[in-house]
Amino acid sequence: MGSSMFRSLFVLLGACVAVSAGAESAKEIPGEGDPAKTKVTYEDDVKPIFREHCMTCHNQGDKRGGFALDSYGVLMEGGGSGEVVYDDGDPDGSRLWQLVNHDDTPVMPPEQPKISEKKLAVIRAWIEGGALENSGSKAKAKAKNPLAFAATTTGKPDGPPPMPKSLPQTVPVVTSRSAAITAVAASPWAPLVAIAGQKQIVLYHGETGKLLGILPFPEGIAQSLRFSGDGRYLVAGGGEHSVRGIAAVYAIETGERLATVGDDLDTVFDADCSNKLDRVALGGPQKMLRIFDATDGTLLFDLKKHTDWIYAVAFSPDGVLVASADRSGGVVVWEADTGRQFLDLTDHKGAVNSLSWRDDSNVLASASDDGTVKLWDMVAGKAVKSISVGSPVTSVRFDHKGQLVTGSKNKKTQVWDASGKRLHEISGAKESVLEVAITHDSSRVVIGDWSGSVVMKPIADLASGISLRANPAPVKERLKAFDQVLAGMRSQLAPVIQKRDKAKRVVDTAKKLFAKSDRELKVSRTEREQVKKTLASLTQSMSKQEAELLPIVKQSQDLFNKITKSRQSLANQKPAEAGSAKGLEDLAEAEVSLADVLTRIAKARRDVVKTSELMAESNRKLRALDKQVASLEGACKKQIERRDAAQKQWDEANAAHQKIASQLSDQEREKAELVAAVQ
Known part of the structure; x- marks a missing residue:
């Protein structure tokens, strides 16, 4: 019998013994009592749970994913992707907690039932208590919860919010039906909604659904729409596949195109402008984040960190950082002024389709094909929350309250509070939801799907809604x-x-x-x-x-x-x-x-x-x-x-x-x- 067979039998025998021992000692696990006791520690309370459910795969002799749980020191070091638990008292920011609580994938333990609620309560209490090693350990001062958020008016303009005054009404391209919706956006301060169509961007009133005007986009199809922080300008990124990609900046009140930035050889998937409107960033199939001077179109930075198509680009509201995300699940945060890498965030297991910053610029949300939305703390440089949406997530947007709206391929749109708790679920889309937005007053969501349908629904009455067309009829009609x-x-x-x-x-x-x-x-x-x-x-x-x-x-x-x-x-x-x-x-x-x-x-x-x-x-x-x-x-x-x-x-x-x-x-x-x- 070969040595490899002996090793296999040994591992199998060890697994059986571990499971048997765990089953026999389950009644003696201290954590099965009161998890709110004075001190919950790794040695006394948590390690027995890990021994029963996890150590067969994650021990120092067999580090699956480069991660072991049978030693406190090794556990706190983390695995191949970095630390998995922190001693800051924040369980929602713990990768370990996200996996055992099935908030993220891969769920742990694999191919087994979820750990009991009582044991999960012990693990959570341990992390909240500072992840202590033993009864002699002392907890650090608990870190401030980065999900705590106070509403802000950053970027709000003085006087009435900008609304269109006199916009073009001519339809550049007439189609019998809308194509799949590539972009929707809502003004941050006014009742105004923008929808991308074929060679045009259509603006609607965000309460009545009235057609306010049509902005020509002759370069092709706008793949992204983002309003400036003060709501005075609209940045459209797009073009024509394998031909040209640009970012265009429009004045909301007049509809005038103020700038055209970039001249890529392929379409632009996303573009955004800084809070001072002095820089425009764009990304696409060329795998480079390109940052331009918005005043003269000069290329400032050509950043080549990404190894796959860049799907999403977003400046932080304070203009200090700019984030980009790609088809391989990578999220990179850069210093906007220098182009230097600030953070490399690698927790996603699928393409990252959308990015959105919270108003205070401290938290970045990323939506991925892995079915999660992750909330990244820019101070700690880690994911502080992983929201399981239940399907590949195509779009995510923050509102001024710190709430989130998400769209996903299971035809659902969902609204979440600032801590990641689901508030509303909106079904009824004809096909996969591709784009979502939430209005300036958080009263309505705008949903665009694969069939070309766009509907604006009041959150207080989700049974109603107003249809908005991405391909308005010609003036004569x-x-x-x-x-x-x-x-x-x-x-x-x-x-x-x-x-x-x-x-x-x-x-x-x-x-x-x-x-x-x-x-x-x-x-x-x-x-x-x-x-x-x-x-x-x-x-x-x-x-x-x-x-x-x-x-x-x-x-x-x-x-x-x-x-x-x-x-x-x-x-x-x-x-x-x-x-x-x-x-x-x-x-x-x-x-x-x-x-x-x-x-x-x-x-x-x-x-x-x-x-x-x-x-x-x-x-x-x-x-x-x-x-x-x-x-x-x-x-x-x-x-x-x-x-x-x-x-x-x-x-x-x-x-x-x-x-x-x-x-x-x-x-x-x-x-x-x-x-x-x-x-």
Whole structure:
């Protein structure tokens, strides 16, 4: 039996023993307890997990990928591609963590189930604690998380953001359908979207989808579009394959081409300008990053680090660095002023299709065919996050909040927060998503796919969207379309006007009826108040009359008693007796007084009766007026309801009229602008 066979058997036996030992000791792994204990160390907690799952392949006797885990010192040295774990307390920046947590490929351990969540928690806690070797080790001060990001307004221009004022409307090339979308871009400060088409760049309003103008690109097809940091200029890189490649700079407000930079022998895949607009970088199939002086077109640097086609080029927002990426997975960061290499980033396992800088220039995002987006920390010079997208990633863009939008070949567009957590997933693209952009206010995403379709979707309502064409119709056809739309709107407007006018007549009638009833109600209420006042006065008079009658009645009773007594006294006397004459005289006087009092009582009682009759009449009139007022109030209420209902119908009809009239006016104005633009 050959020595190689012995070695194979030995390795196999060792693997079996290791797995068996790991299985037997799994229950004793300290990390299976509480991973948040005071100190998690390599020797006590992490090494047993590595022994069970990893050391068969990654030990000092068999360093797969040049990497071993059975010694703390060797582990911290890393493997063939450099360090895999750092003692800075940042697990998301650890290559080791990305692989065991299946955030990146190749996933570890290969061809086995993912390590349990409890064990992963131990590994993460170990890294967060400073990757300590043993219980006697001390952790370094925890590094600041490079994914922490505060929004910035770097590059924002003073005053209103730049928008097109008067752009060309002529279509350089007319096609029956759009080709695969090669580039889309959104202005960093204005509602403006740019789309690359055949020999043209089309600008749309980033909220309404209105076509704002068409910039000629006679060199061929723009493979990249990037706005300057202040949004005033648009840089287009492209050309014609195997013929010519250039970068063109356009002024957004006027559409004027200000500069044409480069004269490559093949198309340019990506181009960008520095924050000071003094340099333009471009890359393509010639495998060289070329940096030009934007003012006179002089070639400043011809950088030859890449070994394959350069797919992506991007200046950092502060203009200090410029990054480039290629088809072989390489990402290189250069000093913009000197052309010296700053970083060589080699973690990707597939072509890198797109680059985007975060506003603070500290983090660079790269999108790759390996299915990941990596976030690179420029200070530490390493990947601090690997986002698994689930399919080859074709495009990535940061927004001002540090959020990311990605497009991938599985027809999906996804939005991620600053830490790499997925916020939204947008499906429904017809083919592979090739290009994505996010608007200046982070409210909409623009998606371009292989079929030539471009759609702008509001993130708050992903079910809706506006289609944007990369190949607008010729002016003549657009004018014809305007005429058809205007005719349709005018035909819609006529019945709406009739409905509104009818509603207006109903409203006027209802208002008149209500006004009449309201006047009658006011009169009745006034009359009722007057009757109430009269009744109150009569009630007061009645009280006064009754109060005056009481003493007179008492006086009559007193006189009557006096007369009765006098009559009894006279009846007991003889006529001839002394005093009888005087008694008769007094009696006569009392009877006269009584007669006068009775007359006054009779008059007072007649006054009371008259007042009582007046009060009864007033009460009858008041009851009638109460009934009349209640009836008029009910009528007014109904008329108010009818009036309000009619008013609502008129408001709706008027709103519909105003909407169509406004749209009609907008269409007429757009048609006039189009006519003026082509004259």
